[in-house]
Amino acid sequence: MTIPVKCKPGDTLRVIAPSKSLSNLSQDTIDMATERLSSLGLKVSFSQYAYEHQFLGCASIKQRVDDCHQAFLDPNVSIILTAMGGYQVNQLLEHLDYDLIAQHPKILCGFSDITALQNAIYAQTGLVVYSGMHFSSFASDLGIDYSVACFKQAVMHNQPFKLKPSRMVHDENDPTLSQIKPHQLHTHLYNHYDTTSPSDYWVIQAGHTSGIIVGGNLGTSLLLHGTDYCPDYTDKIVMIEAVSSTEGKSDVYRFERNLQALIHQPSFKQARALMIGRFEPKFGMTRELLTHICMQKPALASMPVIANMDFGHTMPMATIPIGGYGHIQASHHGEATITVEG
Secondary structure: OEOOOOOOOOOEEEEEOOOOOHHHOOHHHHHHHHHHHHHOOOEEEEOOOOOOOOOOOOOOHHHHHHHHHHHHHOOOEEEEEEOOOOOOHHHHHHHOOHHHHHHOOOEEEEOOOHHHHHHHHHHHHOEOEEEOOOOHHHHOOOOHHHHHHHHHHHHHOOOOEEOOOOOOEEEOOOHHHHHOOHHHHHHHHHHHOEOOOOOOOEEEEOEEEEEEEEEEEHHHHHOOOOOOOOOOOOOEEEEEEOOOOOOOOOHHHHHHHHHHHHHOOHHHHHOOEEEEEOOOHHHOOOHHHHHHHHHOOHHHOOOOEEEEEOOOOEEOOOOEEEOOEEEEEEOOOOOEEEEEEO
C-alpha cells in the first residue's frame, strides 16, 4: 500500500478528463466547481487536453494518457480530480505507464467510469486512490456541505475517520430540480427527499471485519475481470454501486445479474465484506428487495453486508480510499460503524 501525501491549502489541483471532456460541462458549472475548490485553498489548473473532444465526447486516447501522465509528473500538482464520468476510461488502461505513476504517487479522486482507472492503478501499483467527488461534483448544491467535509477528511487529513450516513439523499439527475428557484432549493430538498437519521445504513448481514477496500461502480468493475487491471478480492472489503440506465424498468435485474457476476470471480470467495452504495430513487430498489437478493447468494452469508451508503450516483457523497483500510462493525440490531484510513 502506498498512501499519497495529503494535500493542503496552497497546493495545486489538476483537472483531467480521462472519460468525458470538460467541454460537456457548462461554463457556470466549471466556474462554480472552481470557486468551491478555491475556497478550500487549492489552486485549480486544467490539463492540456481537458476541453478536447472527438466523436465520443472525449479527447483521443493519446491525449488523455498524456494528460494523466503529465498530472502525475508535474511536481507542482498534489491532487488530481477527474472532470466527470462517462464510458471511455477503459480505453486507457493498456497505454498507461504504471511505473511512472508508482514513482510519482499523488491523490486521484473521482467515481463512476473512473472506477476502471482507479482499480487498475491500485492493482498495478498499490497506490491508494479515492472514490469520491469529480471536479463537476463540486458545482452541485445537493448536500454539498457533507460532500466537501468528507472530501477534506479523506484527502487533506491523515487521521482515520468514520463514514457517517448523511441526513439527506437525492438523485442528482432528478429533472424537477431544474424547475426549483435557487433560494427555494434547500427547502425543496428537505421536503421531498429522505431526511432520515444518521443511523440509516442498511445492515443486510451483520458481522465484524477489517480489510483493504476495492471496487466502485459495479458495471465498470466487471470490465476489469479477467485482466491484469482487476484487484484480487481476497481479504478485501468490496464496495459496489449501480446507476439507473432504464429508469427502473430493468435496473434491479441488471444489478442482481452483475452482483452474481462479481460473486462468480474466484477470489471473491475470500472477500471479507460487501458495501453497497445508495440507489437513485428511480432505480426501484428497496431495502426488502435488496435483502432478498443478498440472502439468495450463499457467498454473502459469511460476511458483513452494509447498504444504503453515501457513495455512487446520488448526492451527497463520501470520499473513500480504494486501497485504504476499512474496519466494519455491524450488529444484528441494525447498527453499523465503519472506519477507514488511507
